[in-house]
Amino acid sequence: MNIKERLSNIQVRINRASKIAGCDPSKIRIVAVMKTVEVEQIQQALACGIQNIGENRVQEAWRKYQQLEHAAAKWHMVGHLQRNKVKQALKFFDLIHSLDSIELAREINQRLDTIPREIELLVEVNTSGEATKYGLRPEDTADFVAKVSNLPHLRIAGLMTIGRLSPDAEDSRECFRTLRNLFEKLSKYKHPNVSMKYLSMGMTNDFELAIQEGANIIRIGRAIFGERQEHN
Numbered sequence: 001m002n003i004k005e006r007l008s009n010i011q012v013r014i015n016r017a018s019k020i021a022g023c024d025p026s027k028i029r030i031v032a033v034m035k036t037v038e039v040e041q042i043q044q045a046l047a048c049g050i051q052n053i054g055e056n057r058v059q060e061a062w063r064k065y066q067q068l069e070h071a072a073a074k075w076h077m078v079g080h081l082q083r084n085k086v087k088q089a090l091k092f093f094d095l096i097h098s099l100d101s102i103e104l105a106r107e108i109n110q111r112l113d114t115i116p117r118e119i120e121l122l123v124e125v126n127t128s129g130e131a132t133k134y135g136l137r138p139e140d141t142a143d144f145v146a147k148v149s150n151l152p153h154l155r156i157a158g159l160m161t162i163g164r165l166s167p168d169a170e171d172s173r174e175c176f177r178t179l180r181n182l183f184e185k186l187s188k189y190k191h192p193n194v195s196m197k198y199l200s201m202g203m204t205n206d207f208e209l210a211i212q213e214g215a216n217i218i219r220i221g222r223a224i225f226g227e228r229q230e231h232n
């Protein structure tokens with residue numbers, strides 16, 4: 001299967017899951033996650049209508065950005081962001097999915113002071129409780145959002161999570177429900193600089209479940225580009 005065929009397959013599955021969820025499939029954004037994928041394939045995905053592309057490493061993303069600079073796409077940082085990479089990340093990412101500490105929030109806030117571009121942030125929540133995952137504990141998230149809302153240059157635009165690592169995708173459903181409930185709770189708060197627009201959850205293995213549970217951003221790598229060679 002080529003990228004075009006894979007993408008139309010994914011669209012059929014999105015439509016089906018949206019029907020179950022009772023939501024409008026055109027509201028669901030696909031972020032094509034291009035880790036380990038080279039620019040030729042990314043260009044193919046863009047030619048097929050992909051508008052959002054994501055990476056989990058700043059350095060890798062920057063390398064590809066320089067080759068793809070003129071392509072009309074929104075750039076998403078989906079991996080853990082180290083504080084010493086913030087400066088570079090803010091040069092080209094549009095949406096950072098991985099705000100996970102107050103220190104990182106302060107660093108970003110300070111640097112955004114001199115950047116006129118609109119950059120949005122999602123708060124990453126560790127809904128599975130797995131020790132290997134980054135993100136706030138669900139029970140700490142509301143306080144965290146209240147705290148970072150005082151940082152004037154930040155634009156918090158929603159929440160992100162990664163489902164449970166398990167052969168059974170259904171195991172992710174509980175994670176997605178936890179995030180959805182938090183999203184609804186936080187939507188009622190009136191914090192400055194915070195709007196709950198995006199619910200980023202679901203990957204190749206579990207994006208249909210994520211849509212059923214309310215995702216409006218799904219992050220897809222392998223289902224678009226094929227299996228990755230190395231672990232990344």
Ligand SMILES: *Cc1c(COP(=O)(O)O)cnc(C)c1O
Nearest residue numbers: 033056078203204219220221222
């Ligand atoms: C790699 C990655 C994805 C995409 O995973 P696939 O299983 O290839 O769809 C999504 N989100 C994050 C944070 C990732 O690191």
